[in-house]
């Protein structure tokens with residue numbers, strides 16, 4: 367059986383950044399990727415806006431991925447492409463992965479630590495309630511993006527977009543540029559879920575209307591979408607009678623959210639956080655299963671790829687320490703008021719393993735102006751920062767300098783937000 | 786008075802632009818780049834454009850491209866028409882010029898991908 371120190375599942379920006387960090391520490395590793403091209407979702411994100419924090423440049427998705435991929439190739443870090451993980455079993459000093467690809471058919475690989483960098487998936491039509499059959503012409507925004515940008519095929523001529531997530535907004539612009547007509551974006555919530563700048567540059571620039579508190583309630587057509595019914599919704603998201611409007615179109619694009627991909631994690635017994643829908647981790651991004659780390663969109667859905675790469679590097683350093691058996695463990699919980707915050711990652715702190723500042727990622731539940739976020743250890747304030755404006759679509763960071771903080775099992779860590 | 790969302794960085798500051806005695810006054814921006822964007826937006830709005838072009842390679846039928854500088858906003862669809870005419874016949878690197886000085890705008894359409902990394 368092949369043996370490596372670290373196995374990385376996924377070669378998106380998270381997997382690639384983790385690999386480079388592992389390589390710096392001189393450990394052996396293997397990246398496993400189910401597609402034939404590394405780079406993950408970034409391959410199809412041809413728009414710019416990636417890497418502003420990290421490289422101080424506005425890169426397109428493929429350019430951002432390439433900066434990491436070139437390094438991975440130059441360092442000769444092995445990638446198994448077109449390879450599926452069918453099973454992961456724990457043994458006494460790590461994990462046995464069962465892999466399938468066309469070169470070697472079925473084979474096993476042993477790794478001492480595992481980094482799950484397998485990204486997220488899109489919510490589909492099955493997860494939103496719409497009447498009618500499911501004719502062709504209904505696509506998730508990411509699938510439509512794949513068709514247009516990778517295959518070069520326009521999936522519809524005239525469409526309605528359901529949901530105001532960023533990918534939907536970006537596809538509204540992309541389809542318009544390629545000559546399709548986008549009749550409008552319909553969002554059940556009273557505020558858009560995508561970034562404000564995407565509302566501006568993807569919708570307003572092209573006079574595409576955004577209808578808030580509205581949804582699609584019916585798809586018409588048997589083989590192919592012929593029209594959809596849109597309707598206003600009330601405060602509880604129930605359609606309001608009498609507001610129905612039928613819009614003729616040949617496509618419905620769904621941009622109703624992303625969820626971390628966590629089938630593999632679950633199969634290993636990794637505990638999940640119902641706030642993030644990803645694993646519960648400590649500050650090294652290690653899950654409750656020792657030696658299993660999670661990062662990028664598999665951990666929680668990020669809006670900026672810069673944070674994806676950062677989280678992967680944290681996870682990689684954690685894996686290195688784990689393999690060198692330098693990680694003792696005594697964990698405390700990070701608590702927060704879930705009427706103020708949507709989530710906070712990491713959810714736990716290992717207080718026996720403190721040698722790096724701790725980066726917290728969080729989202730607020732509502733739009734808040736001039737919020738003051740405080741972190742306390744027991745009753746003692748250990749962090750305070752003012753955020754001029756925080757919004758649920760924009761993830762925020764808090765970097766906690768661990769010097770002089772009294773971490774102990776008696777002192778839970780709590781997040782507070784004062785408005 | 787005009788409301789403009791800054792698109793320079795993900796923060797997306799919502800700015801207000803007022804014209805007083807021929808001077809443009811911007812408020813609501815968090816940094817200087819926002820102010821410049823708002824002034825440009827009032828006088829001559831520009832955007833960078835990203836799209837894809839056809840190639841002859843089966844493994845990579847499309848590659849991603851962008852304009853290497855901003856173009857006037859009202860030229861976006863005209864540049865898209867030029868981009869639609871291209872068919873790439875050799876393996877390009879990141880930054881290779883695909884259309885030089887497109888529509889005499891002083892801007893090139895360049896590749897944003899190194900095809901050699903993906904095609905053997």
Ligand SMILES: Cc1cc2nc3c(=O)[nH]c(=O)nc-3n(C[C@H](O)[C@H](O)[C@H](O)COP(=O)(O)OP(=O)(O)OC[C@H]3O[C@@H](n4cnc5c(N)ncnc54)[C@H](O)[C@@H]3O)c2cc1C
Nearest residue numbers: 376378379380399400406407484485533662663669670671
């Ligand atoms: C459509 C879209 C638009 C975005 N726009 C922006 C933007 O404008 N600016 C910005 O900064 N960020 C943007 N993001 C966010 C950013 O691109 C993502 O957060 C980032 O790509 C996530 O990286 P990742 O490595 O975690 O996941 P991914 O890029 O999804 O990579 C996961 C990889 O794992 C592989 N994989 C999954 N399961 C398995 C398995 N079982 N076995 C083997 N391999 C597997 C997949 O094939 C994939 O290659 C966007 C994201 C999306 C989806």
Ligand code: SF4
Nearest residue numbers: 791794797798815819
């Ligand atoms: S004003 Fe500055 S901080 Fe605000 S969005 Fe523009 S560039 Fe970003």
